[in-house]
Amino acid sequence: MNKDVSIKVCMGTGGIAAGGGEVMAAFDRALTQRGIQASVEKHCSVHQVGCRGFCARDVLVDVIVDGAKATYEYIKPDMVEKIVSEHIVSGTPVAEWLVKDGYDDFHNKQVKVLLADCGELDPEDINAYINRKGYEATRKVLTTMTPRETIDEVKASGLRGRGGAGFPTGVKWESATKVDEPIKYIICNADEGDPGAFMDRAIIEGNPHALIEGMIIGAFAIGSHKGYVYIRAEYPLAVDRLRKAIVDAKAAGYLGENILGTGFDFDIKINLGAGAFVCGESTALMRSIEGRRGMPRPTPPRSTEKGLYDKPTVLNNVETLANVPYIIRNGAAWFAAYGTEKSKGTKVVALTGKIKNPGLIEIPMGVPLRQIVYDIGGGIEGGKRLKAVQSGGPSGGCIPVELIDTPVDFESLAKVGSIMGSGGMVVLDETDCMVNVAKYFLKFTESESCGKCIPCRIGTKRLLEILTRITEGKGREGDIELLESLSYDVMASSLCGLGQSAPNPIMSTIRYYRDEYEAHIYEKRCPAGVCKDLLSYSIVEEFCKGCTACSRVCPAGAIIGEKKKPHKIIQDMCIKCGACFETCKFKSIRKG
Amino acid sequence: MEDKLTAILTRYRENEGNLISIMQDIEHEFGYLREDAINWVSEQLDVPASKFYGIATFYAQFHLKPKGKNVITACCGTACHVKGSERLINSLVKELNIPDGDDTSEDLKYTVEKVNCVGACSIAPVIIVNKAVHGKVTPDKLMKEIKTLKEGPKKEYTDYI
């Protein structure tokens, strides 16, 4: 057998959860058994690759025979044998397991820059990265450019921070160079605290060297010799891969002393976060690296003047830094060709919630939301109707279905009362209650408030109390106005971005779904059928066949009735868990 | 205990660590922040124990009480929330007899931890059972998982002393 065979198994967090490790082992075993591995060692390899964004269909496997690539979805270890014998040995791909139904649309309608290498290269192999022009940008900057030229290039590209605020990266770097101080730091913010967002995790797991390269270039530009990556401990795989990547980069001479013989020294240290959302905020994050309670301080002075250990410090998000090597390699003009006038480049978006194809996608800035939800995401799952898209996490807001043509860029999202944030988008359908969504986010910010400033500590608590009573059917007249005025006060007077943006989910849901709030308060009704206290379940006798399925799943034993006769729910005992509603095949349970 | 702590302190001095990294190492080594361990380190470094407790109560990662043998981490992130994680968590707490306001069962067999997002949102809802990530969890799947936990060989979460 003289074929060139390469097998790529998706081994991101999603791939591993779906059994990627076992699939890889099964390939290894099946190939070794046939002696394929042994006889043509050089020509046949099984690789792990990072997340390619479509974790919902994991385990995804690419089988490339003599350059022809076929991708399989939902692969389990016991399917491997057949793929090896029919596809690799006999040359006919196993048609029924190949990807179908929207897989190509999902990928082809994206524009992949950062994600192009994720899912193609082995993240634990530095040579795989180098073979795809990796570390060329580092070499270019260190050997042919001055710090000034590097900053000008990044400024010209129009790159803006991907961590939330969208601050121009080149300008931030420049301000750090203006302070005369021999010790400076560069920090990568990999805390990714927004729930429902995972682009930074995927980039580190799938292409860690791009981040390292971005940090080296940033450090050179501002004159820093020590960098930190502050990464959440909840991402163990990303931490491991980054650790290995740093060791490999050091061994290859891209990190450490006298990099590439240019006399420039730079090293990176990893700091594990300890589970506090507020530590994503720049001043709090620096306190945390210093080993203290991560509480923000008032600014100015800005971190670029007085940051970590009071030294000038540049803090950038993972995605921001990972863009830098591509900008240097391909030129500022290439980058600026993507996107809109004020938002350049591409953005990685985590598309989740009630969507058919959830996953990680990359689009040029300014693409209409509709294209993301329908063309790439494949529309709403289960044939339900789209209600809204929540963007920007706990600091963000909801974009209602009527505004589905809003372009996704910094300015346009702000105009409709939401934010780009770090790029998490949660799709909500008609069965989601907007008051409950606002309550969910306030519960989050209330518990994550560090407590240093009063408006945030007590304000979020009061806001949550009001929302809670509304969802429990105890809402009072004037509650909506109270929410609005209190939100305004908390936003205006909080110390850091956490409090300043915490009321956003409330403001945006009141703006677009005031009627839903009113239904809860005045009619004691939850239109989406979510808020338990405003719900009751009953059985429609005509439809009930007496199959007893509901009484068997009821955890409270609240459903009685004889076999083949209509059943009944004892309201006093019902805990409103909805188990019967989901179990009934005859649609005879009524919610309302 | 002192040997392990000495090793932690050596590592800390070599790597220019900070109090948080020491505490993460202690938590990792013993499963929680043992009072005697904190006191010992506090004396060695001449840093008041209150500083350690200040940090411990600030960050969600630290535990002042021992964790259960089996640690089940439930994601409460947005994607998991809209996919029904709340119901999964309620049934976990009920099935494993976790007392109200606590996260560990009285027999120290199970800990149910809630986290804000484990970054696997596209396979929401996500539950992690002893470090194995389970995606697209349904109530049925969860019940099966709990059953195996209750009957199966007890997996050790970490070395205990």
Ligand SMILES: Cc1cc2nc3c(=O)[nH]c(=O)nc-3n(C[C@H](O)[C@H](O)[C@H](O)COP(=O)(O)O)c2cc1C
């Ligand atoms: C409460 C709060 C949480 C934040 N969390 C994160 C985060 O998890 N990741 C991140 O990159 N930026 C986060 N930020 C934004 C950072 O403070 C900072 O603006 C960003 O890391 C700067 O990098 P950039 O210019 O590359 O975007 C957060 C801000 C606030 C106020």
Ligand code: FES
């Ligand atoms: S919200 Fe649960 S994994 Fe992200």
